Amino acid sequence: MVNALLCRLGQYLPVLSSAWTCTILCFFLIASSNASLAAEQGREPAAILIENVNIFDGKRDAIKANQFVLIVGQQIQTISDTKIPFQGNAVRIDATGFTLMPGLIESHGHLAHVASLEQLKYQLDWSDIGVRQAAIAKSWLLDGFTTIRDVGGPTLGLKRTIDAGIVPGPRIYSSGAIITPTAGIEDYQSVNARTRNMTFANDREHLESLGYYSRVDGVAQILTATRNNLGSGVSQIKIMAGASANDGKAPAARLPFRPEEIKAAVNVATDSGTYASAHVYYPVQINQFIEAGGMSIEHARAIDNPTMKKVVNKGVFVSVPLRALSKDNSDGDNSDQQNLLQLVQKHNPKMVFATDAKGSVDNQARQRRQELFERARLLGNFATLKSATSVAGELMQLSEHRNPYKLGKLGVIEQGAYADLLVVAGNPLADISLLGARKSWKNKESPEPIDTIKVIIKDGKIVKNIVRRRNQAN
């Protein structure tokens, strides 16, 4: 309507033809509306002041009462036990009775596994996967997860899109395509494909083409695949250093890498200033991987006492989805879980919160909330929260030169840390259900929003704030 008006106005300008005038005026109109949009965004408060809040800092099993926290830009600027005088334009959040804690970090996610393998292979194309993983990323953020380390799948585009502010979601530390040997656990070729092309050359299975995995054999191919991933911008790499024998499909066909192949992948990652994580189950595999310099073991369900000792001595991170080892999800057998728990209690390794969640928005929500419940039941609330905050933050820093978020620490509340924060109605150290932890789900029941997470801040920006609404209602 304004454009039409301007065009009519243009008819009265004698020098230019009306078409040209219209074009020029419309250009200025668009330019000025962009400018007013920018001005509006500029009016967005540069600071957030959280007042009268109790703090769980991600490191200590304690609450510091009645604190004041000032966030400026992307970082925490001041933490004080007295009121912070601040003159600028700030959003003030009265958090009396609430707890401020670091945003949660998931260390074993698969955002691109948006559906079952069968659906991914035969029913969905790249656009289904792209849109669905954006929805899944948003749901993780709204559950309080401000960072996800994705350990396999095409998620770099999603990461870039979230970082650009186009869609909401957590920070993503992407591993890119999982590096797996032919007939390894992450090689999804069918038997027909194998017999049709015995050399396997130029015959990429659909999911490999999409970037879920790279099927490689021998040191030379492993070097290329690892460098490809690093060149694409991954933060760390993930290799299939060990096969699982209990996947129930074709155990004999699930082959692991050879030690020299593992070493080649780990060396490329280390040389380029980051680290390798690996899917490993058994002591022999874990030992091979950590001897080669690997720093993050995924699953590790059958780890033994001497291996756990070595893991701790080398400062290796242990990323085990505990829910998968419970009686409910492991054919009624939880002996691996019991064994692991004893070793964790004995050696106190660097455990990170890990879900291995896959599937739809709802399925991933159920899995992460169950993992919170199961971990807290087995390890306690503090150990669970620490594994999802400060310890995981330490793991993210291992990406060193490849760390996409270098400005501050993640997973802690301290001066200079990234302002990735949650305000929770109550004390999560005393009650983990405030973060959505839940034992089980009725069939098809959709996970409801977690109303006890009152505020979510990521990168200094408010993602959710239902305290403000409460204040306004008063």
Ligand SMILES: [Zn+2]
């Ligand atoms: Zn996984």
